[in-house]
Amino acid sequence: QLVESGGGLVQPGGSLRLSCAASGFTFNNYWMTWVRQAPGKGLEWVANIKQDGSEKDYVDSVKGRFSISRDNVKKSLYLQMNSLRADDTAVYYCARDMAVAGGSYYYYGMDVRGQGTTVTVSS
Amino acid sequence: EIVLTQSPDTLSLSPGERATLSCRASQSVSGYLAWYQQKPGQAPRLLIYDASNRATDIPARISGSGSGTDFTLTISSLEPEDFGVYYCQQRRNWPSYTFGQGTKLEIK
Numbered sequence: 001q002l003v004e005s006g007g008g009l010v011q012p013g014g015s016l017r018l019s020c021a022a023s024g025f026t027f028n029n030y031w032m033t034w035v036r037q038a039p040g041k042g043l044e045w046v047a048n049i050k051q052d053g054s055e056k057d058y059v060d061s062v063k064g065r066f067s068i069s070r071d072n073v074k075k076s077l078y079l080q081m082n083s084l085r086a087d088d089t090a091v092y093y094c095a096r097d098m099a100v101a102g103g104s105y106y107y108y109g110m111d112v113r114g115q116g117t118t119v120t121v122s123s
Numbered sequence: 124e125i126v127l128t129q130s131p132d133t134l135s136l137s138p139g140e141r142a143t144l145s146c147r148a149s150q151s152v153s154g155y156l157a158w159y160q161q162k163p164g165q166a167p168r169l170l171i172y173d174a175s176n177r178a179t180d181i182p183a184r185i186s187g188s189g190s191g192t193d194f195t196l197t198i199s200s201l202e203p204e205d206f207g208v209y210y211c212q213q214r215r216n217w218p219s220y221t222f223g224q225g226t227k228l229e230i231k
Contacts, residue, residue, distance in 0.1 A: 043161075043212070043225075097218070098218075109169045110157065112169065114166060
């Protein structure tokens, strides 16, 4: 199970930090991902992070503004969002991604298990 | 960037009918394609990964096929809970992903 939180209304140029609490699986064996969905639009991958936090990747539109991180002790995933723009308005979902065990990679799909948290960027 | 184009945009069918949804990639994604179903107000649900592998608890009436640039999601006999919006997603350049624009499967 994944439970997102931290969304809300923020002015353009502002910042917000999203959190995702994981349970029911071995969190530190998985890459984790954020995806988003603007109102009435399709899905967009935002960022993901390796199980130990040493590798991160971002969609071009958020590079330099968003930062993904994780705390494996707390079994939590984060998304720090700075310099927010109106087009960042969306529901943000966290998802379980690639599994890694013993140095080998195992893929069972990018599994979106949370209910999402809504971010609205507006003045 | 690999672009995924889904067709049709909308599909109107009745329960019990067969549904065929298509996803075409702008370049080969090998077999690295997934399918999701989303209902209003809900998170997307993973159905198929790597073209033909059903995710946990997905019924056998839902199947995926294809490779390279052309993929198909088939629902052999529609149940009421199968209606919603379906998205394809590629991971050819993982860890990045792209999604298709979606196909709405509605009750006729």
